[in-house]
Amino acid sequence: MKWEVRVSYKRGVQDPEGESTLYALKMLGFDRVKDVHTAKLFIIEGDYSREDVEKMCRRLLANPVSQDYEIRRVD
Amino acid sequence: MKLSEARVLVMRGPGTNCDAETAAAIVELGAKAEVVHVNRFIKGKRSLEEFHGLVIPGGFSFGDRIRSGAIFGKMLSYSLRRELQSFVDEGKPILGICNGFQVLIESGLLPFGEVGEPTLALAKNASARFEDRWVYLRKCNSSLFTLKLKNVSRMPVANAEGRVVLPLGEEKRMLAQLEENHQVALRYCSAEGEVAQGEYPLNPSGSYADIAGLTSPEGTILGMMPHPERAFYRYMYPDWTRGNNEAKGDGYAIFEGMLVYIVERF
Numbered sequence: 460m461k462w463e464v465r466v467s468y469k470r471g472v473q474d475p476e477g478e479s480t481l482y483a484l485k486m487l488g489f490d491r492v493k494d495v496h497t498a499k500l501f502i503i504e505g506d507y508s509r510e511d512v513e514k515m516c517r518r519l520l521a522n523p524v525s526q527d528y529e530i531r532r533v534d
Numbered sequence: 535m536k537l538s539e540a541r542v543l544v545m546r547g548p549g550t551n552c553d554a555e556t557a558a559a560i561v562e563l564g565a566k567a568e569v570v571h572v573n574r575f576i577k578g579k580r581s582l583e584e585f586h587g588l589v590i591p592g593g594f595s596f597g598d599r600i601r602s603g604a605i606f607g608k609m610l611s612y613s614l615r616r617e618l619q620s621f622v623d624e625g626k627p628i629l630g631i632c633n634g635f636q637v638l639i640e641s642g643l644l645p646f647g648e649v650g651e652p653t654l655a656l657a658k659n660a661s662a663r664f665e666d667r668w669v670y671l672r673k674c675n676s677s678l679f680t681l682k683l684k685n686v687s688r689m690p691v692a693n694a695e696g697r698v699v700l701p702l703g704e705e706k707r708m709l710a711q712l713e714e715n716h717q718v719a720l721r722y723c724s725a726e727g728e729v730a731q732g733e734y735p736l737n738p739s740g741s742y743a744d745i746a747g748l749t750s751p752e753g754t755i756l757g758m759m760p761h762p763e764r765a766f767y768r769y770m771y772p773d774w775t776r777g778n779n780e781a782k783g784d785g786y787a788i789f790e791g792m793l794v795y796i797v798e799r800f
Contacts, residue, residue: 473660475658475661519600522655523651524654525699
């Protein structure tokens with residue numbers, strides 16, 4: 460099995476990398492860019508259920524105070 | 535206990551790089567310091583029981599992968615949980631500096647002294663930069679670490695993820711709880727001691743409520759983003775040839791407080 464885990468700052472927690480990217484895109488003339496948020500993607504291969512992958516997120520991949528995660532099975 | 539008998543562990547992991555100067559600070563004060571890799575404890579070759587105090591120094595443990603301090607923090611909370619919790623319960627002091635603060639947050643030890651899931655986060659600096667600068671700090675509690683610290687001190691920060699984030703929507707409640715327990719130890723401020731109120735670069739990270747350092751409710755664990763070991767002697771300051779010519783830097787008091795407590799308590 461192959462899982463994709465996307466970890467990003469919660470909405471409401473400032474995402475400085477996203478803000479800098481927004482600034483740089485506008486500088487390059489992409490005026491219609493409204494907002495940019497960054498995320499980190501983990502691709503995890505192994506015989507694990509969705510519940511197990513959720514445990515991985517809670518225990519290691521995300522800090523539940525500042526970050527959200529999304530899990531997607533990709534095979 | 536005599537000061538010369540006090541044994542302090544400077545625990546390093548892969549990527550720790552402030553261990554030597556941190557140990558040197560403790561030795562300068564007259565105690566024993568030993569730099570030992572975390573794996574020695576996990577493998578059972580060494581025990582935390584050998585020591586009266588623990589410092590987790592600055593650096594980039596595990597290359598800051600996943601999040602700063604995350605992997606080292608989980609190593610402590612999963613592989614050394616029992617040993618570490620009894621260390622805390624015995625009242626032995628723990629100091630986490632910079633990456634060490636991040637490790638203490640990720641292990642759950644801060645802010646509430648319980649090994650487990652994190653209840654607070656240190657997120658990327660609001661400037662989206664690695665902030666390497668001297669800052670002013672206002673002393674906000676009288677824990678064993680801050681007892682001898684000046685009301686306004688100056689030390690350097692050097693981090694990319696130093697912004698304290700409290701649970702969304704719960705910020706005010708949690709800050710009130712931290713303040714009520716006297717857990718806010720250090721706040722970023724101006725040279726005159728006025729809290730930074732988020733103003734950059736006085737508050738270099740955009741940290742919530744200008745928090746630069748937190749202690750556990752009992753005051754025996756301190757995590758701080760600034761580096762006291764880099765402000766140990768006055769000649770470590772960029773303006774050391776000007777102004778006052780004291781021998782000690784402001785960071786001296788943090789280590790002194792920790793050792794005075796060990797000598798009195800054990």
